[in-house]
Amino acid sequence: MTKNIMHICFATDNNYAPYMGISIYSILKASDKNDKFHFHILDNAINKENKQKIIELKNKYRNFTISFYPISALVKICDYPLKNKHLSMTAYARLYLGSILPTNITKVLYLDCDIIVRASLYPIFQENISHYILGGVEDNAVTEEAKRGLNFWDYKSSTYVNSGVLLINLKQWRKENIERQLLTYLKAPLHPIFYEDQDVINFVLKKKIKILSPRWNGLMYLVGTKRNSYININKLRKNLLACPIVHFASPSKPWIKFSGRHQNVLYYSRLMQETPWFDLSCESPNLFTLFFKYLWVHPFCIFKFNFWKDIYLMGFGCLV
Known part of the structure; x- marks a missing residue:
């Protein structure tokens, strides 16, 4: 059975590069023999040693290719809110995916670096998101906070998703110029931002998000x-x-x-x-x-x- 290449994207600085490498390894280890991957790394100054270690994974698994996209200059000019101490400005890089990744890529799975994979990712790529901008899994903690009046999310009308796993329809993303919409919201948010880029994605896209099974995050x-x-x-x-x-x-x-x-x-x-x-x-x-x-x-x-x-x-x- 011939499968299409699965495009997977990470964004990281050098501090989190080892954990991204472990995440990539988990994907390869859990993959089926016919799975093929292209990893797209939004690279905020990853050093040569960590890049070489990532490439060394090819010694064991040959079913993937990898591309690095330097984003250090982009991150330096970002002046966005950071409320959570374990995050860095690199988290906002996913908002620029439409303009960073090649235009021939129409569907990509964005993953945070603190993720491991325990089974083939092929089924999630079969999710039909043709009528959505992206697919994601509900972030239960934010929903519960909203019910208690601790944030500004209208949980009764829309489901808030966690941005650590996003299946993105890049074709529609570019067509509707989502990047511009997200950055415009960042400059003048309607509500205080508690969860960085995740808030921006949810408040801007709302009904354009397909809710995926909790098993995918x-x-x-x-x-x-x-x-x-x-x-x-x-x-x-x-x-x-x-x-x-x-x-x-x-x-x-x-x-x-x-x-x-x-x-x-x-x-x-x-x-x-x-x-x-x-x-x-x-x-x-x-x-x-x-x-x-x-x-x-x-x-x-x-x-x-x-x-x-x-x-x-x-x-x-x-x-x-």
Whole structure:
């Protein structure tokens, strides 16, 4: 069976390049023998060593090609809001995909670097988005915040999606000049921006987004106790073990020490050991500060079973 090439895009600086490399490795490892990929890297000053390690993956997998698009100059002139400490200005690069990628590419899967893939991505590329600008998965946390009046999203009329996994109809994106619409909104947003480019994409596109199955963006923050009140939370948590795409979408990352014993975290650790970044030194959180800051706000948490369960599964990062 001959398959079309799957075009996949990442955006990263050198700090996150190793984690992007691990993500690419996970895609290749989980792929079917007939899967073919072209990776498009929006490159914010990735060094030669990390680029060489990414290219070395061809020694084991030959079913992919790769292109780097320098964006350092673009990022330098960006002066957009950054509310979340674990993000950088590189996150906004995805807003420029229509003008950066070659015009012959009409469909691309954009992925964040804190993602691993556990099954072939071919099925997501079969999603029909011809009448949409893009497809994405609901971001449950933002929906819940909206229900409590903590943000400005109208959850009753539209579904807010997480921008870490976006299946983009580049043909329609260019036809409707979406890039201009997004940048225009950034200059004069109707509401305060809480979630960087993700807010911009959602507020501008709204009804032009196709909602995909949660399996295409398994949001690992759902494991935390703070999510216990979410609708269908037990089902969502159970599905995390069967999601083809697992997304560590929170400050709690699997490459940080004491990041827990959830099966997806352990799988990430095994993947890392199989890559050219096997000797990557893990970041160490300030456990004392994290723990006592949390304890100050939640003084009785240590008497609750779910608190210790969260620590076991997701490590101390779940306290952030």
